[in-house]
Amino acid sequence: MQTTRIKGLTIAAIGVLFITPDALLVKITSVDPVVFLFWRGLLLAISFLVINGVRYRSGLMSEMRKCGWKGLFCAAAFAMSTLGFVVGMKNTAAGNVLVILNTAPVIAAVIAWLIWKETLPLRTWVIIIVCVTGATIMAISELGRGEPLGLFMAFLAATALASNLNVARSKPDADMSVMLMFGALMVAGAAALVGGVQIPSLRDSLFIALLCLVFLPVAATLIQIGPRYIPAAEVSMMLLLETIIGAFLVWLFLGEVPTPLSLVGGLIVLSALATHGWIEVTRYRSIKTQTSE
Structure with a gap:
């Protein structure tokens, strides 16, 4: 059991590391958001098809059928979280969007408890609350006037992300990452309809x-696989690491210096995630030692 948790945390962490250049590469481009969404969706769909074709070869269709309606739900939720994030950023202050998105781990934990009766240990709840607090502190410096559409879409993105990971968690025998290509096509189709x-x-x-053929497909695949081994809330919590590393990359390459509040919040999140990792590794070693004896 503990070996499975370590595997899940490792998969999710590697996925988050691959997604961290997202903010930097989005900022570097100067295209209209709708154009960006179209190419993001189309190239991601192609990348997912190639990745899963290599992984499953002739068994790909069988793996898709195994996902059933839950796979289609994950695909739609993936598309909705992408659209919600971009439209939210376009219609309200970035800080507002980040504050709302940072609630995804809590939303995921509540959904898991209400629908699938999955509970988290107290230590995990403490880590989640500390991480959400730290990430919110990072975003406070960017808070601004909230347009209703932007706020709604940001909340929709957070809920879609949490729901996607929870549904994937509910069917661990199926690899929901094979369905992400359909979610990416939904994004491309929606963007195509509006020019x-x-x-x-x-x-x-x-x-x-570079973003959509290299970084994002690997990141999204690993993050989608994560809930097969650990609760959706923990995967969502790991995603908060993207906020920190992404901000660091933007500062390093574009010179956007983070505010003191951002540094404090980032330190809180990093410390909490490091503590969580240390606790899990310590428990794994303890269990392994007891087993060997």
Whole structure:
């Protein structure tokens, strides 16, 4: 059991590391958000197809059928979380969006408890609350006037993310990551309907390709696999690490210096996640020692 948890935490952590360049590469590009969404969705769909084709080969269709309606739900939720994040950022202050998105671990834990009767240990609840507090402190410096549409879409993104990971968690024998290509196609289709089918500049095309053919498909696949081994709330909690590393990359390459509050909040999140990892590894070693004896 503990070996499975360590595996899940490792998979989710690697996935988060791959997603951290997202904010930087989005900021570097100068394309319209709708155009960005179209190419993001289309290239991700192609990447997911290639990744899963290599992983499952002729067994891919069988793996998709195994996911059933829950797989379709995960695909739709993946699309909704992507659209909610982008539209939210477009219609309200970034700080408002981040504060709402930071509630995803709590939403995931509540959904798991209400629907699947899955409870978390007290220590995990404490870590989640500390992480959410730290991430919220990071976002406070950017808080601004909230447009209702932006706030609603940010909440929709957080709920869709939490719901996606919970549904994936409820069917651990199926690999829901094989369904993400359909969610990506939904994003591309929605963007195409509102004029997103445009060719970006060569510079922007290179950055979009780097993000959507390399970093995001690997990240999304690993994060989607994470709930097969650990609760959805813990996967959502690991995603808070993206806020810290992503902000660091933006500062390193674009010179956007984080505020003192951001540094304090980031330190809180890092400390909480490091403590969580240390506790899990210590418990794993203790169980392994007892077993060997």
